[in-house]
Amino acid sequence: MTELDAMDRRLLRALQKRGRLSNAELSAEVSLSPSACHRRVARLEREGVIAGYAALLDREAVGRRVTVFVEITLAGQTEEAFDAFEIAVGRIPEILECHMTAGSADYLLKVVAADSEDFASLHRGHLAKLPGVAKMQSSFSLRRVRETTELPIV
Structure with a gap:
């Protein structure tokens, strides 16, 4: 470090x-x-402290108004199952973040969509086809209260 x-x-x-x-x-x-x-x-x-630079886009301006958090539980807990799932998630551009979690679900995804119909299409066409998924639960964000890309520097 x-x-x-x-x-x-x-x-x-x-x-x-x-x-x-x-x-x-x-x-x-x-x-x-x-x-x-x-x-x-x-x-x-x-030294990699500054990992890169990016333009932060306004989601509404680019037609991605809806944020959905999706909890995923896999059917198996093997390295192969984790690897296959993570590789497949990396191929879906609407998934902004994927976190392996401890608790009731194995993964938490942050997904963006144009609207609920767009999310339904994404769900049927991609999320439901992710390898090894046993259970999926989606929660729609009603309002973004706080969002930042700034890390606390102390």
Whole structure:
């Protein structure tokens, strides 16, 4: 694990809020010279602390208004069953997140769809065909209360 000093943390907080800051803007925001700022950001990228950069899209603008959380329980608990399921999940672009969980279900999926009919089609065409599924339970999000991509940097 990379050791982060106070300046690294300031840089990371700033970049998480506004990832398109130019080096000059970033260096001014954290009170660091542009060359030192550039070296630090390059090191954080090289060491994998900064994993990449992305544009955050508005779901409504791209027609993905509905979020559904799907709990999946597999019929078997073998490495082969887990592997087959995880590979298949990776092929479905509407699945934004897949978490293996401890508790009543084996996996929790975060899925986006245009509307309930679109989700029904996705369910029948893809989710119900995932390998090894014994039980599936879907919960529709009624309202997004909080959503962030920012990790707490302490």
